Amino acid sequence: NAGVTQTPKFQVLKTGQSMTLQCAQDMNHEYMSWYRQDPGMGLRLIHYSVGAGITDQGEVPNGYNVSRSTTEDFPLRLLSAAPSQTSVYFCASSWGGTVDGYTFGSGTRLTVV
């Protein structure tokens, strides 16, 4: 049971480049989300999905796209990377409406130069 798998673990991009952060879970969780973590700001929600085919914006969605074609996968796309997107990104999944905590991936450290 792998839990939540995030790839890559580290990435350096040049300004203007695009890329996709991959996230997959094998727990059949209905709810998946992407967070970014910046010093002094905690984790802020970028986008989330309550099920396959359903996505919505979180607190800081600008510059990011998501899709959810299957229950297992929830990729995050950076359309045109900017230095302000330098951050650590976490994917997380859970069952909805329960006391169960989220299961987090191991994170991706992204640097945009």
Place this chain on the structure above:
Amino acid sequence: AQTVTQSQPEMSVQEAETVTLSCTYDTSESDYYLFWYKQPPSRQMILVIRQEAYKQQNATENRFSVNFQKAAKSFSLKISDSQLGDAAMYFCAYRSGYGGATNKLIFGTGTLLAVQP
């Protein structure tokens, strides 16, 4: 909208001593859950303890316990017999109990705990 506030950016404790991390939250909902997550230098997010709002009894997990004051909207974490491995960033988080689009996990800004030998 719900908010979570951690007013202590950094804390320090001596090994084997007890430390309490503070967290307050704001919500108009009656059904919700509260969590404490630990993030060690490895970056992994680890669930430490959880509390259901409708339960009056404070949650306990080994050396970790919470003081849940619903009326005051306070949810502090007490770590007893602190160990070197407890050194980490600790995040308080809120989650609505109503599911669907309200299922988001809302985090505080974190408290960095140092454990002195």
